[in-house]
Amino acid sequence: MTAYFERLSATAFHATEAVQGAWNTSEQHIAPTIGLLAHLVETDRDARRDDPLVLARVSYDILGVLPIDAVDVEIRVIRPGRTIELVEATLSHAGRPAVILRAWLMQTADTTAIAGGALPVMPPLDSHAEWQAGAVWPGAFVRSGDFRHREDEPGRASAWVRPHHPLLADERVSPTARALGVVDLSNGMTPRVPIGSAFFPNVDLTAHLFREPDEGWIGLDTTVTFGANGVGVTHSVLNDEAGPFGVSVQSLTVRPVAPRD
Incomplete structure (x- = not known):
């Protein structure tokens, strides 16, 4: 079965053509990389x-674009602790850092008696129409x-x-890492302007999670805002079929395309 990445060694991975990006089809879509790094942080945690x-x-x-090629990942614990850790993962291509993840890991406890919140619950799956993302965006990833x-x-x-494909070939990935592997799609789910009239890639992504999602459909309840100064924000409430499990935010660099004469 096709996967988004194949493991080459303990620290090296090869992206497959399934990660082909939307802004430039010779580059990786960053969404699978985000999921891969989450998985590797969890794998490192489990080994320690x-x-x-x-x-x-x-x-x-x-930090920059990624060709569809081999990448290396280095993980280090910045703040060790018994109940809380801060871990950093750096993904590089040809020796150049391209994505840096900083992840807070926290202990679990039974807080069922006080669990709850006011985040809006997404309308159910059957209230949404089938949609071909590939009719809006190029690249293999949005077709996968x-x-x-x-x-x-x-x-x-x-x-x-x-997603149709596993994140990493021949390796079990948690529902959290699987879900994080599609969250970056939020920025393309509801463009504010027609594709081609402006570029609005994100330079980051931060997600706060308060429970593990299930292994089914992943919901992105998304609002995109452009400021008047070339900066924008994409905000999403992350859902599974049981309701919200977290939120994500992306910072956008908004670059209008000058009309041709």
């Missing part, structure tokens, strides 16, 4: 500890999943996503 710390916040800085979509207006929509 036998108690269940969970990913509570993941913050990715995207099932989509259900409902748009209120440009820049405001909800979408359910289910």
Whole structure:
């Protein structure tokens, strides 16, 4: 079965053509990389500890574009602790850092009696129409999943996503890492302007998670905002079919395309 990445060694991975990007089809879509780094942080945790710390916040800085090629990942513990850790993962191509993740891992506890919140619950899967993301965006990655979509207006929509391929060949990946591997799609689910009239790639992604999602459809309840100064924000409430499990935010660099004469 095709996967987004194949393991070459303990620290090296090769991206497959399934990660082909939307802004430039000769580059990787960053979404699978975000999931891969989350998985590798969890794998490193499991090799070091036998108690269940969970990913509570993941913050990715995207330092540059990535060709569809081999990459290397280095992980280090910045702040060790018995109940809380801060871990950093750096993904590089040809010796150049391209994505840096800083992740807070926290202990679990039974807080069922006080659990709850006011985040909006997404409309259910069957209230969304089937959607072909590949009709809006180029690249293999956006064609490698099932989509259900409902748009209120440009820049405001909800979408359910289910990837076709595993994140990493021949390796079990947690539901959290799997879900994080599609969260970056939020920025393309509801463009505020027609594709081609402006570029609005994200330079980062931060997700705060308060529970592990299930292994089914992943919901992105998304709002995109452009400021008047070339900076924008994409905000999403992350859902599974049981309701919200976290939120994500992306910082955008908004670059209008000058009209041709």
